[in-house]
Amino acid sequence: MKFGVVIFPGSNCDEDIIHVLQNVMGQQVVRLWHKDHDLQGADFIVLPGGFSFGDYLRSGAIARFSPIMQVVIQFAAKGGKVMGICNGFQILAEAGLVPGALLHNKNRKFVCRNIYLKAQTQNSMVTQGIDPQRALKIPLAHGEGNYFADADVLKSINDNDQVLFRYCDVAGNITDESNPNGSLENIAGVTNKGRNVFGFMPHPERAAEGLVGNEDGIAIFESILSLSNA
Ligand SMILES: NC(=O)CC[C@H](N)C(=O)O
Numbered sequence: 531m532k533f534g535v536v537i538f539p540g541s542n543c544d545e546d547i548i549h550v551l552q553n554v555m556g557q558q559v560v561r562l563w564h565k566d567h568d569l570q571g572a573d574f575i576v577l578p579g580g581f582s583f584g585d586y587l588r589s590g591a592i593a594r595f596s597p598i599m600q601v602v603i604q605f606a607a608k609g610g611k612v613m614g615i616c617n618g619f620q621i622l623a624e625a626g627l628v629p630g631a632l633l634h635n636k637n638r639k640f641v642c643r644n645i646y647l648k649a650q651t652q653n654s655m656v657t658q659g660i661d662p663q664r665a666l667k668i669p670l671a672h673g674e675g676n677y678f679a680d681a682d683v684l685k686s687i688n689d690n691d692q693v694l695f696r697y698c699d700v701a702g703n704i705t706d707e708s709n710p711n712g713s714l715e716n717i718a719g720v721t722n723k724g725r726n727v728f729g730f731m732p733h734p735e736r737a738a739e740g741l742v743g744n745e746d747g748i749a750i751f752e753s754i755l756s757l758s759n760a
Contacts, residue, residue, distance in 0.1 A: 534572025543579035547735040564596035574611040577618030590620030619729030630679035636712025640673040647695040659753035665702040666746040668732040675731040677713035694719035
């Protein structure tokens with residue numbers, strides 16, 4: 531598969547995801563600059579983590595207007611696959627490509643530690659290969675990751691099976707104590723109605739090889755690739 535990784539001013543996880551896709555997963559990757567107007571034939575677009583435009587106004591609020599986002603929005607409208615990690619998720623939410631919003635963490639503090647999450651649906655490209663009972667240990671690093679949606683949106687994403695991940699404890703229990711940022715119903719990631727746009731806060735690209743002491747993130751990348759090869 532050919533991945534396109536978009537780089538915004540202030541992105542800081544772009545090289546991490548490029549490294550994992552290229553060197554760990556053996557995929558083709560092109561770097562896309564936020565001012566570009568085409569996707570260089572990529573089949574799968576990734577918006578990486580970081581602090582695009584210094585998180586001014588709100589995380590993702592300015593990046594959402596970068597020229598490349600017009601092309602990404604058109605690509606997604608035609609069913610193209612787009613995945614946002616952390617700041618990428620914030621940009622997708624600002625662009626209206628996934629439901630809901632990311633508010634400041636409930637305790638107003640930046641959270642930077644490992645958390646656990648569980649896949650919530652088998653019906654998505656990023657989770658279909660993950661054992662739903664498995665608690666994945668994945669790093670988290672953000673100040674604005676508190677997932678919010680109004681009651682109607684929350685109901686519709688639950689009814690349509692659009693929740694990708696929820697925060698849990700090491701044993702897989704989804705509890706208030708295992709919620710690191712105040713997210714509604716422990717939601718850590720969602721997909722859109724068309725199931726081709728994916729956003730989540732945790733960073734699997736920081737946990738995808740033995741060298742960094744944690745390979746749990748590979749399950750997500752394997753899931754994406756197994757469906758594309760099916
Ligand atoms: N790691 C990241 O992508 C940081 C996300 C974002 N800028 C925040 O602090 O909320």
